[in-house]
Amino acid sequence: MALELQAITKRVGQVTHIKETTLVLEPGRFNVLLGETGSGKTSLIKAMAGLDRVASGRILMDGKDVTGMSPQKRNISLVHQFFVNYPHMTVFDNIASPLRVAGLAKSEIQGRVEAAADVLQLRPMLHRRPHELSGGQQQRTALARAIAKESTAVFLDEPLANLDYKLREELRDQLPDLFAGRGAVVVYATSEPAEALMLGGRTALMQDGRVTQFGPTAEIFRNPNTLTSAKVFSDPPINSAPVTKKGDRMELGHGVGWALTGAAAGLKDGAYTVAIRPNYISPVRTDRAHVPMTGTVQITELSGSESTAHFRMGAETWVSLAPGVHPYRVGEDREFFMDPAQCFYFAPDGAFVA
Amino acid sequence: MRKVNQKGWFFVLPVLILVAFNALVPMMTVVNYSVQETFGDNVFFWQGLDWFQQILRSERFHAALGRQFLFTAMILAIEVPLGVIIALSMPRKGFWVPVCLVTMALPMLIPWNVVGAMWNIFTLPDIGLLGYLMNHTLGIDYNMTQDPVAAWITVIVMDVWHWTSLVVLLCYAGLVSIPDAYYQAAKIDGASNWSVFRYIQLPKMKQVLTIAVLLRFMDSFNIYTEPFVLTGGGPGNSTTLLSIDLVKIALGQFDLGPAAAMSLIYFAITLFVSWLFYTLMTRNDAK
Structure with missing residues (x-):
């Protein structure tokens, strides 16, 4: 049927x-x-x-x-x-x-x-x-x-x-x-x-x-x-940015980079696109493995149980969605922490690689 | 005691003045004439309700009123269904939409006395295109200046030609406002064309159709210019509708009193029938 x-x-x-x-x-x-x-x-x-x-x-x-x-x-x-x-x-x-x-x-x-x-x-x-x-x-x-x-x-x-x-x-x-x-x-x-x-x-x-x-x-x-x-299939929209793989590290630019583990470590060196959902970028560090990123806060939204911040780092705007109420100030520079284990990597043609 | 804010009166004042000058004052003048007799020189004699009695008992009035109802009934019976059918068969999108709309709107743009004159010339037996064609080519005896039936047919056809477009345009506006989703639902249910009309299009058109019927009733009931120019009320009195008769009494015979009384009766009938139509057509909506 x-x-x-x-x-x-x-x-x-x-x-x-x-x-x-x-x-x-x-x-x-x-x-x-x-x-x-x-x-x-x-x-x-x-x-x-x-x-x-x-x-x-x-x-x-x-x-x-x-x-x-x-x-x-x-x-x-x-x-x-x-x-x-x-x-x-x-x-x-x-x-x-x-x-x-x-x-x-x-x-x-x-x-x-x-x-x-x-x-x-x-x-x-x-x-x-x-x-x-x-x-x-x-x-x-x-x-x-x-x-x-x-x-x-x-x-x-x-x-x-x-x-x-x-x-x-x-x-x-x-x-x-x-x-x-x-x-x-x-x-x-x-x-x-x-x-x-x-x-x-x-x-x-x-x-x-x-x-x-x-x-x-x-x-x-x-x-x-x-x-x-x-x-x-992401709401708020998934963050994405170009990255470069060199050896066992992924470099985002602006001094941000992280060590690769798992399947991503086996990729060939070269250019990729990283994508990460906003809920894996947090204003507080909960794990030593999380990667700090410094950006300028541009837009903030508060719903009862979650805080959203759009921040700019270089040419890209990133979105962080974190549980709880976080007191962001528009225009301030602050650190966010990204969980590298939750990153998706895509080839230049858009296909999923790791 | 609670203080009531009386400022509201100030805001309705402009409307009040406007209505007073375009409706109440002229109407009261007519009321004034309807209860008095005058022989000129601005001298009036009180007459009471005599003129009303005279009009209501007059066979001439009864005949004109009968013709008027017959005319309006025929107009509604032809123009409303015809207008709905034309609206249903007009295209909903594409190149032909503006062509159809403009074609439909054209007759309504022509001044009423021109419409009467056009149809007069058009149907004259010896020189009119239609009149000549009927009498000399097709061999049908058709002379609206002598034959009452031919005169009636001509007046009706002229009004259908002039005013069906109004019904068409109103219904068409109602039809195009029906979302596609309704037609899709009907298609999925397997509803017939008749069911689509009966259960989707007609209910959705009802409001504009009510307006169309009311407008066509009032306009046809008060019609003057076109039949006056076309037939002048003749032959004999056969196409003397109420308004034509009224003008004859008021300006032909200069009987201002009876004419004023007749105007008021005429107005009351128009108002009552309009109210009746409106009440009947909207009685299910309020529930």
């Missing part, structure tokens, strides 16, 4: 929206599409849903070729970022609408709608109209429609983006359970790395209409295959 994309591409006029993409999406856990706005997530979903034609390649559902098939015949559901419900139908009729089109018996429809409404706590609202509901309830109605339909594939295109953060967290926690055990392929598009990590499952990183990496979410977070993938 998998959804398979075989070398599909999509073009609109002269513009290529999806570059050759091959993916196998399986049911049972979330398949997250993670990428910035404009990276091709919605394009890919529309192609999979059959709303847009692919220029080349094949799409298989359950081993069956559905490339030229209409969206209706594919038995899919799509939940949008906007709350899309039929404005003059009650919540019940909204959830029931695809079942009625499919010509199901009345009692069957009643049962399925009520079951879906129970899961999404919509029972008391079944006879209201969409405009009488809150944003969260409207989106729940759209989700209930997807569940009642028992689709083979469910596409969720940034479904939480227009909800306020409390509702968002609540619904996000429920989402994996909602679809667990239903046997549908669930595809979830988001632009937030944190959301991908919370939902788990598998993640496909997207950039410029291309899937740069696909695999179990935690694994690809820990092991980016390219500098691009590392950048896509």
Whole structure:
């Protein structure tokens, strides 16, 4: 019951929206599409849903070729970022609408709608109209429609983006359970790395209409295959800078360098790019092996439990994200400490090397 | 006692003055005429509600009112569905959008008396393009200056030509504001074209459609210039609509009292029917 994309591409006029993409999406856990706005997530979903034609390649559902098939015949559901419900139908009729089109018996429809409404706590609202509901309830109605339909594939295109953060967290926690055990392929598009990590499952990183990496979410977070993938899957953005390897040392310039251990020690001498997540650069030294870097503080942000500082060292700006409250002053020169064991190294072409 | 801030009155004063001069004062003049009789020289005699009674009992008024309702009903029955259909078949994007919009807007840009004159010349049996074509080429007897049915058809077609665009443009604005997501949802559900219209487009167009119906009702109910220029109310009285009759009484016969009473009755009917339409079309929204 998998959804398979075989070398599909999509073009609109002269513009290529999806570059050759091959993916196998399986049911049972979330398949997250993670990428910035404009990276091709919605394009890919529309192609999979059959709303847009692919220029080349094949799409298989359950081993069956559905490339030229209409969206209706594919038995899919799509939940949008906007709350899309039929404005003059009650919540019940909204959830029931695809079942009625499919010509199901009345009692069957009643049962399925009520079951879906129970899961999404919509029972008391079944006879209201969409405009009488809150944003969260409207989106729940759209989700209930997807569940009642028992689709083979469910596409969720940034479904939480227009909800306020409390509702968002609540619904996000429920989402994996909602679809667990239903046997549908669930595809979830988001632009937030944190959301991908919370939902788990598998993640496909997207950039410029291309899937740069696909695999179990935690694994690809820990092991980016390219500098691009590392950048896509990091929030706040991952730090990166050119470095030079000489003997058993990596030199960053400005007098900053460190001894290499592990796989990185075996690299050939030459130019590389180092990347390190902001949470591994701290204003306090917790380990003798951490490398001091001195920079000028430029921007600081305080959230309740974390402190962020952007500091400039030579031509590069670095970001440090540390737990606790740290009293930074803008303009001051201060030391930060970087954990060299957490560095990723990439070849000049962007490929991961160590 | 709590002190009430009376400054608010000061802020509504400009609107009050404006409304007074463009609505209240002229209207009160009419009210003034409607209860008095005058023989000129600015001498007036109190008449009470006599003029109102006279108008309400007059067969001439009943006939004109009947024609007016028939005319407006036909206008709404043709222009609203036709406008919706044209709006639905217009392209949503691409090169043809501005072409369609400008074409649609053109009739509305022509001054009303020019529209009347154009259609008059266009349909004259011997020299008009349409009139000549019908009578001499197609052999259909068509003479709107002599045949009441032909006159009615001509007046209706002229108004449809002139004003359907308004419905089209309003509905089109409503249609293009529907996000693509709705159409995608319908496609995925496998909804038919009729369902898309009934459950997505019509509900989303409802507000602009309410405005379109109201505007077309008021404009067609108060129509004067175009039919006056086209037929002058004839042949006979067959196309004498309310406003044409009103002008005949007021300026033709110079019966200011009855004309003023008729104006007020006319205004009351327009107001009442507009209120009725609005209430009926929006009654589900408030709940």
